[in-house]
Amino acid sequence: MFYREAGDFSKTYREDSQTFPIRFDRYRYYAVLLIAFAIIPFFLNDYWVNAIFLPFLIYSIAAIGLNILTGYCGQVSLGTGGFMAVGAYATYKLMTSFPEVSMVVHILLAGGITAFVGVLFGLPSLRIKGFYLAVATLAAQFFLVWLFNRVPWFYNNSASGQINSPERTLLGVPITGANTEPWAVYLFCLVFVALSAVIARNLTRGAMGRKWMAIRDMDIAAEIIGVNPLTAKLSAFAISSFFVGVSGALFFSVYLGAVEVGEVFGINKSFLVLFMIIIGGLGSIFGSFAGAAFLVLLPVLLKNVLVTGLGWPTDIAAHLEFMIVGGLIIVFLIMEPHGIAQLWRIAKEKLRLWPFPH
């Protein structure tokens, strides 16, 4: 009824190629932005920000990054944790070496450094594919974690090997360190998330995204029609690593504040982000958000329902949490192998016909 293209006439090419061609989608998008930017910040407390919104937003950026590489360009990567660590350690070195420079610059620079490292580790992708590439990126994961543990320069020779983010302000408002306001860190991350999503969405719609998808679907055919695999694959690695680096930088500086590389950016993190995009939907920006939400929010929700709500012992609740989340992942993959994003697509198709499906 209200969800259809009919009656929504495009008068320019610009209008014709916009991201959300359906009017309802457009308004929904603006409404989401409005709620996220103008309403949620007024209702936040420390718990909501530190336990729910920050992890969700930051994992979303990481998932968008990995989705570009794996979902759009078809290059399986198990090095996400390692690349996040590059972002985190780059910000740490930058923010302790140049305290007067803005955090926004540091985080973007950290993304740039990660992009460079990502290209280095992406070079083997020109020769190897599939599982073999996964193993090569796995090597990146272990090498990077080992490097940050091994070389004291990266953690400024601190006795514990931990990196701690000192207090930094943006326009006079602290955004890292202990004295942050919930709304400030939330908005800071939200700006990065919104920009990442918009950039990623437009990249994947454009010529670059089409090249990636051509490589993903059949690399030989893509090469024959004139896609240069070298630039396509390396650009995917660079851009993906940029986003992953930004998320690692935010993860360390804004969210956790103190990081130990082996524990925070271990192989588990790589798998977690990979599961996010598999459950959310490969090759979908919305899927990145949905997957991050699923894997970040569900455990917190279960914990609160089982322990705070029902008063169960914490260990039983923790074990049950594993079983429920694991079970749901399997159910999801059997019922909908294309992820939550596919459910969303089906819902939209149905909505087009509603309320007269025949």
Add this chain to the structure above:
Amino acid sequence: MKKKLLSAVIAGFMVATPVMAELTFSALSYRTGAYGNNGIPFADGYLDYFTLLQERDGGIGGESIKVIECETAYNTEKGVECYEATKGEGVLSYSPLSTGITYQLIPKVTADGIALHTMGYGRTSAKNGQIFRNVFNFPANYWDGASVGIKHLLDINGGDIKGKKIALVYHNSAYGKEPIRTLEELSKKHGYELTLLPVDHPGQEQKSQWLQIRREKPDYVLMWGWGVMNPVAIQEAVNIRYPMENFIGVWWSGSENDVLPAGAKATGYKALAFHAVNSDFPIFDDMKKYVVDAGKAAGAGDQVGTVLYNRGMYNAMLVSEAARTAQAIAGKSNISQADMIKGFEALEMTDEKMAALGLAGFGPSFSVSCENHGGDGMVAVAQWDAGAGKWNVVSDFQASDMSVIQPLIDEDSGAFAAENKLSPNCD
């Protein structure tokens, strides 16, 4: 239906509204994951002591006690979630039992004005209370442990360990790296050679480290291990026939869970201790009567009297005594978070006090002050006897070498102060 579901979801994320009518403590425990085997007895001891106070004495100073348990799985992200979820409930002090989570929480508790008590773990330089105003790490810290470990080696070698080779097998994390600086400084002083052998999380894979030990034959092996890493290391040491009496673990590598899997061959393995490691104390009679037999024990209730159970109990005892001290200072029983910090800072553990609690000789006597948040660092060495199935304390409690440790504490806490623009003060 949809609305109902939505409100249920929202309610699921919400945390209960603060209730300030009782003394609230938190137990950021872990009963799952690779560190659960060590986390469970500690958490049981910690909770059972508070249950005992509640059941026997009706709380502390007439106020009833509420302990909120939260599972962290030794994971820093979950630790942050737990902290944020519980801090709104007026929690008086946190004891996260994880050095990683401690580093997360130090800036947070400083901003929120809540006490953090890290007993025998955490950031060692928090001993300098002039900079770490609400972080406490009495009665002993890692650097005390490293120093007393070396002192023990000096004792058994007649005071000379020049040229001896000592290997440190450590958990490759903030926790395991803590003693390295101290051991390096001590090696300059005493002239031993130090080899560092990191073991990555979780620690099941140690073949190469122990192969290196077999090849290089260090005279002594020190270990900073936790969780599944401990039994694996002890088993590997048995496998390469390393003389167990030359193998010394820190107090976190010295529980029954760590040595039992290696069987009879583990006899002779040593571990540091800063409190008693057996259960011959009158308090355990009360514990049995009021908690275990009443069916109120935490967990499975089968850990009473083990080393880590004792440590959890000791931790809860120190926290509750600090609360008592705070009540005396504030002149009221319903203390606030700020009162609790003052209570920690004025805590005095005397032998009489310990005896009155049914814990005579359980731990050393010490007192906390603003300048010294770390106690006196009295540490002893315990040895495992697999035949009898128990730990025996084989040395006296002795103080660490403060001439080496104090400059390190000043340096590290000074660096923290400079990073965070703090000036040392005691007001």
